[in-house]
Amino acid sequence: MEKLNNISVEELLNRINNDLKNTLSEKRYKHSLGVMKKAEELASIYGIDTNVAKLTGLAHDIGKEFSDEEMLKYAKENNIEVDNVEKVNVGLLHAKIGADICKKKYNFTLEMQNAIKYHTVGNENMDLLAKIIFVADKTEEGRNYKKDEKNEQLQKVRELSKIDINKALLYEIDSSLIYTIQKHKLVHTDSILTRNKLLKDGVNI
Numbered sequence: 375m376e377k378l379n380n381i382s383v384e385e386l387l388n389r390i391n392n393d394l395k396n397t398l399s400e401k402r403y404k405h406s407l408g409v410m411k412k413a414e415e416l417a418s419i420y421g422i423d424t425n426v427a428k429l430t431g432l433a434h435d436i437g438k439e440f441s442d443e444e445m446l447k448y449a450k451e452n453n454i455e456v457d458n459v460e461k462v463n464v465g466l467l468h469a470k471i472g473a474d475i476c477k478k479k480y481n482f483t484l485e486m487q488n489a490i491k492y493h494t495v496g497n498e499n500m501d502l503l504a505k506i507i508f509v510a511d512k513t514e515e516g517r518n519y520k521k522d523e524k525n526e527q528l529q530k531v532r533e534l535s536k537i538d539i540n541k542a543l544l545y546e547i548d549s550s551l552i553y554t555i556q557k558h559k560l561v562h563t564d565s566i567l568t569r570n571k572l573l574k575d576g577v578n579i
């Protein structure tokens with residue numbers, strides 16, 4: 375992709391970069407740059423358009439710093455469905471909201487919108503771009519955890535991501551499901567469906 379909405383990718387990256395710099399916290403802004411970089415790296419490994427991956431990675435958390443009230447208001451005003459898990463964990467809505475903002479503000483393609491929509495809990499219809507954004511979000515270079523066990527898992531997903539994106543995705547989903555269950559938190563059914571789809575497709579670790 376050279377242009378989107380008749381402006382060059384370079385110009386659009388600059389525009390999104392400025393918007394994020396002005397609205398996100400320093401930490402989230404750096405994370406966004408990290409995801410852009412990782413998404414570009416993975417896109418070149420797996421042979422998809424690096425510009426598409428960069429734009430999507432950069433913008434993926436654009437809706438992340440809304441308060442719960444703002445998210446629910448945005449969802450209502452923009453006809454975004456709030457499912458039963460999102461009603462409890464309102465923050466999950468940042469994925470659907472981010473996709474909607476990018477559609478309206480930057481004219482992102484449906485594929486790019488879906489990659490943003492699926493980046494938090496996954497979706498059984500994820501394509502290669504969506505898988506790359508999901509894994510880039512979890513493995514960008516700025517990520518690290520206080521617990522050794524989580525850092526070991528992170529290293530494993532980083533290694534797998536360079537060899538087989540499906541294995542990286544399955545390993546990440548398994549680890550986060552185990553963690554969510556141990557914390558006695560709600561599991562989103564889309565994570566289970568994504569996992570089942572990978573297993574049915576023959577992915578193994």
Ligand SMILES: [Fe+2]
Nearest residue numbers: 434435438494
């Ligand atoms: Fe996110």
Ligand SMILES: [Fe+2]
Nearest residue numbers: 405434435511
């Ligand atoms: Fe993120």
